Amino acid sequence: MIFSSILFIFYFLTTLLLIYFITPKKYKNLVLLIFSLLFYFLGEPKNIIFLILSCIINYYLSYFIVKYQKKKILKKTLLILGLSYNIITLIYFKYTNFLLNNLNNIFNLNLKIINILLPIGISFYTFQAISYLIDVYNNKHDKATNLIEFATYLTLFPQLIAGPIVRFVDIKDDLNKNHITKEDFSLGIKRFIIGLAKKVLLANTLGEFILKLTTKTILSSWLKPISYTLQIYFDFSGYSDMAIGIGLMLGFHFKENFNYPFIANSVTNFWRRWHISLSYWFRDYIYIPLGGNRVNKLKWILNILIVWSLTGLWHGASWNFLIWGVYFGIILIIEKLFLKKYLEKTKVLKYIYTILIVIISFLIFSNENLDTLITEFKNMFFLNKIPFTDNVTNFYLKDYFMLLAIGIISSTPILKTITKKYPNKIFNILEIPILLIIFLISIAFLIDASFNPFLYFRF
Amino acid sequence: MKDKILIISFLIIIYGFAITLIILPKKTISNTENRYLKEFPEFKLTNDYSNSLDTYLLDHFPLRDNFLSLKAYYSYNILRKIENNNLVINKAQIYKMENTNYKSIDNYYDYITKTMSYLNPNNKVSLVLIPDKNYYLDKKDFIKIDYDYIYSKFDNLDINLIDVRNILKSDDYYLTDTHLKQESLEDFIKYLLKNLDITYKDIPYTYHYYENFKGVYYKDIHIKSKLDTLTYLTNPYIDNCKVKYLENSKLDKVYNLDKLDSRDSYEVYLDGASSFIEITNSNSLNDKELVIFRDSFGSSITPLLIPYYSKIIVIDNRYIASKIYLNLIDFNKQDVLFLNSTLLVNQSFTLKK
Numbered sequence: 055m056i057f058s059s060i061l062f063i064f065y066f067l068t069t070l071l072l073i074y075f076i077t078p079k080k081y082k083n084l085v086l087l088i089f090s091l092l093f094y095f096l097g098e099p100k101n102i103i104f105l106i107l108s109c110i111i112n113y114y115l116s117y118f119i120v121k122y123q124k125k126k127i128l129k130k131t132l133l134i135l136g137l138s139y140n141i142i143t144l145i146y147f148k149y150t151n152f153l154l155n156n157l158n159n160i161f162n163l164n165l166k167i168i169n170i171l172l173p174i175g176i177s178f179y180t181f182q183a184i185s186y187l188i189d190v191y192n193n194k195h196d197k198a199t200n201l202i203e204f205a206t207y208l209t210l211f212p213q214l215i216a217g218p219i220v221r222f223v224d225i226k227d228d229l230n231k232n233h234i235t236k237e238d239f240s241l242g243i244k245r246f247i248i249g250l251a252k253k254v255l256l257a258n259t260l261g262e263f264i265l266k267l268t269t270k271t272i273l274s275s276w277l278k279p280i281s282y283t284l285q286i287y288f289d290f291s292g293y294s295d296m297a298i299g300i301g302l303m304l305g306f307h308f309k310e311n312f313n314y315p316f317i318a319n320s321v322t323n324f325w326r327r328w329h330i331s332l333s334y335w336f337r338d339y340i341y342i343p344l345g346g347n348r349v350n351k352l353k354w355i356l357n358i359l360i361v362w363s364l365t366g367l368w369h370g371a372s373w374n375f376l377i378w379g380v381y382f383g384i385i386l387i388i389e390k391l392f393l394k395k396y397l398e399k400t401k402v403l404k405y406i407y408t409i410l411i412v413i414i415s416f417l418i419f420s421n422e423n424l425d426t427l428i429t430e431f432k433n434m435f436f437l438n439k440i441p442f443t444d445n446v447t448n449f450y451l452k453d454y455f456m457l458l459a460i461g462i463i464s465s466t467p468i469l470k471t472i473t474k475k476y477p478n479k480i481f482n483i484l485e486i487p488i489l490l491i492i493f494l495i496s497i498a499f500l501i502d503a504s505f506n507p508f509l510y511f512r513f
Numbered sequence: 514m515k516d517k518i519l520i521i522s523f524l525i526i527i528y529g530f531a532i533t534l535i536i537l538p539k540k541t542i543s544n545t546e547n548r549y550l551k552e553f554p555e556f557k558l559t560n561d562y563s564n565s566l567d568t569y570l571l572d573h574f575p576l577r578d579n580f581l582s583l584k585a586y587y588s589y590n591i592l593r594k595i596e597n598n599n600l601v602i603n604k605a606q607i608y609k610m611e612n613t614n615y616k617s618i619d620n621y622y623d624y625i626t627k628t629m630s631y632l633n634p635n636n637k638v639s640l641v642l643i644p645d646k647n648y649y650l651d652k653k654d655f656i657k658i659d660y661d662y663i664y665s666k667f668d669n670l671d672i673n674l675i676d677v678r679n680i681l682k683s684d685d686y687y688l689t690d691t692h693l694k695q696e697s698l699e700d701f702i703k704y705l706l707k708n709l710d711i712t713y714k715d716i717p718y719t720y721h722y723y724e725n726f727k728g729v730y731y732k733d734i735h736i737k738s739k740l741d742t743l744t745y746l747t748n749p750y751i752d753n754c755k756v757k758y759l760e761n762s763k764l765d766k767v768y769n770l771d772k773l774d775s776r777d778s779y780e781v782y783l784d785g786a787s788s789f790i791e792i793t794n795s796n797s798l799n800d801k802e803l804v805i806f807r808d809s810f811g812s813s814i815t816p817l818l819i820p821y822y823s824k825i826i827v828i829d830n831r832y833i834a835s836k837i838y839l840n841l842i843d844f845n846k847q848d849v850l851f852l853n854s855t856l857l858v859n860q861s862f863t864l865k866k
Contacts, residue, residue: 055563055567059563059567060567060570060571060574061563061566061567061570063527064527064530064531064534064570065531065570067527068527068528068531071524096562096563097560097563098560099558099559099560099562100558100560171560236516236517236520237516239516239520240515240516240517240519240520243519243520243523244519247523259592268612269612445656446612446656449595449610449654449655449656452595452654453594453595453596453654454592454594455593456591456592456593456594457592457594460592482515485515486515486518486519486522489519490519490522490523490526493523493526494526494580494583495583495584495587497580498580498581498583498584498587499584500571501571501574501577501580501581501584502580502581502584502735503571
């Protein structure tokens with residue numbers, strides 16, 4: 055089930071809110087757990103078993119890690135056991151066929167490809183479980199009070215299948231308090247509507263635009279990755295907004311996952327603004343344990359490349375994701391070694407440089423077929439003999455021009471800055487009607503939708 | 514106060530629609546979209562079940578038509594889009610944009626040459642490619658099929674290519690549908706017969722009307738559009754001929770009037786999607802016989818050819834393969850007419866070879 059569906063908004067959410075609010079405080083977590091499992095079950099009825107197993111195994115391992123706090127070897131063994139379980143499960147479901155395919159290709163083998171259905175959200179909940187085990191091991195926070203509290207954390211449906219990657223410490227208080235304020239609930243509605251509009255009105259429509267650019271021209275080969283960059287931003291940040299919004303309606307405060315990434319003045323800065331919870335996860339659980347930057351230069355470069363290869367592979371079991379990760383790794387190294395100081399001296403160039411790097415990165419990201427990727431790349435940079443434009447490209451550019459303009463403006467803080475700088479009564483009065491109209495238009499788009507995938511679901 | 518207003522309004526909307534959707538009686542057909550609505554899906558332990566349930570809810574959502582209009586309004590007026598679902602309205606006529614599929618055009622060419630190889634050398638073979646109505650739309654901001662490529666493709670083929678582009682005009686097509694209006698086909702029939710070496714005769718027709726015909730584009734445009742009157746013509750030749758349908762043995766008339774109130778009223782002509790029809794006319798003006806390979810455009814045209822032939826075999830080349838129809842017909846001296854629309858030429862992979 056996805057948030058941008060009639061089933062979710064009008065039946066799942068309404069039923070949950072009704073039951074959640076009439077349930078006494080001490081049972082609220084149980085209600086949330088049941089609804090989170092139901093949410094997962096409606097989308098993946100068979101794979102729910104792996105989610106439940108993950109809850110039980112990780113909870114009891116953390117329980118024993120705390121219990122045998124003073125027995126260092128046993129404690130470490132339990133942690134390794136837990137990490138192994140999570141990593142092996144993830145590798146099995148996500149990377150088995152990728153590995154088999156590559157072994158077949160490299161060694162000319164004929165290993166049989168296994169029919170494995172990737173459990174939705176496994177990359178997210180596995181990372182949450184790993185962070186929880188490591189944090190409990192390092193005494194960074196208390197363990198969950200009981201299995202229900204832990205399972206509620208791990209399966210919490212707003213962030214279960216597409217993030218943000220929430221750490222136990224960030225919502226432990228919310229899990230205990232179960233306190234919802236009018237202000238939070240109202241803010242939650244706002245965030246939900248904005249997220250829904252980002253997804254339905256912008257991301258989906260941009261996706262349609264890309265599908266319509268069917269002819270090969272230089273202009274269309276630029277428009278496609280530009281639109282895809284905007285699409286994936288609105289798709290994913292829209293989902294995060296909806297997750298944060300639903301969280302607020304239920305009394306949870308998730309951290310922000312995006313902060314206007316396209317106004318970044320360097321790639322380093324971009325990754326502090328894009329999928330923040332993932333960047334910080336890799337920083338805290340891979341990069342720093344590897345030694346971070348407190349090692350010699352060669353080891354430091356290697357650390358960065360390891361982290362970014364893993365970041366790439368986390369997004370999918372395909373070579374283009376690995377290339378995508380390494381691409382960012384290399385650029386970050388170049389930036390940190392010497393480019394950053396030159397970029398800082400420029401006024402506009404640093405923004406153009408960053409957005410170009412990002413657009414090309416999403417060209418790599420969106421093309422699992424490497425031949426297509428090379429062709430698209432050549433098309434962009436005049437290396438193939440194709441016309442600059444044609445009537446199909448011109449027509450759809452004109453047809454979707456307003457959408458592109460709205461998309462570009464909405465991806466920057468321009469509107470936010472204007473409303474903050476020039477607060478006025480009219481905007482204050484109109485805010486609610488505008489939000490409700492946006493909500494109804496989003497519903498209209500859902501009703502007539504032929505294109506409503508979530509790009510980040512496959513991760 | 515502001516928070517309270519937003520919370521109450523939001524809750525009223527989500528609970529209001531949720532309850533109304535449950536209470537409202539469920540329709541089986543959408544009149545505006547001209548299609549069957551989904552039934553409540555039986556529970557299955559599959560990943561797709563929630564999608565099926567969502568599709569059902571989407572189909573029965575309260576004020577569905579108003580929401581569809583809201584989307585169209587937003588697309589045209591806020592996003593300033595030129596098209597909605599690839600459709601454009603110009604002077605009440607709805608046009609669909611179509612990109613050229615060159616592979617499909619080549620495939621259609623191969624289909625014609627292959628089919629011609631099954632025929633008898635005595636068959637006189639003609640080809641009529643009916644342009645989509647967007648051919649007549651003189652608008653810069655519009656994407657249409659490469660008509661010149663299609664017609665030039667058949668220039669060198671040994672076939673009687675009857676180019677009807679200058680005979681038809683956009684008014685000859687229904688406003689909300691792809692097809693030609695039967696009552697507007699007089700010039701077309703005259704020109705066609707002339708090119709088939711048949712003498713045209715001015716035969717009076719009786720006109721029968723069916724109001725508020727909603728064509729195939731109507732369901733996707735979502736803004737108020739003018740409806741057509743569907744007209745079907747009869748005369749003694751059409752009334753008295755014998756008609757045999759391969760799939761519908763109960764029907765023996767040129768028109769199936771039961772279809773007028775169906776989802777697609779255009780199916781009144783020759784029962785809609787019929788793969789093989791045999792029409793015998795003992796009172797014909799000539800002794801000639803005709804075999805027509807056609808798509809849905811042929812449905813409204815064929816009845817007007819009945820007076821001129823003693824026998825017409827109508828083959829829908831989308832639904833019947835050569836190995837079947839070759840067992841049903843002996844090709845000898847008949848006239849053979851390929852009567853297809855450029856829409857089919859551009860999507861020809863559905864053809865049965």
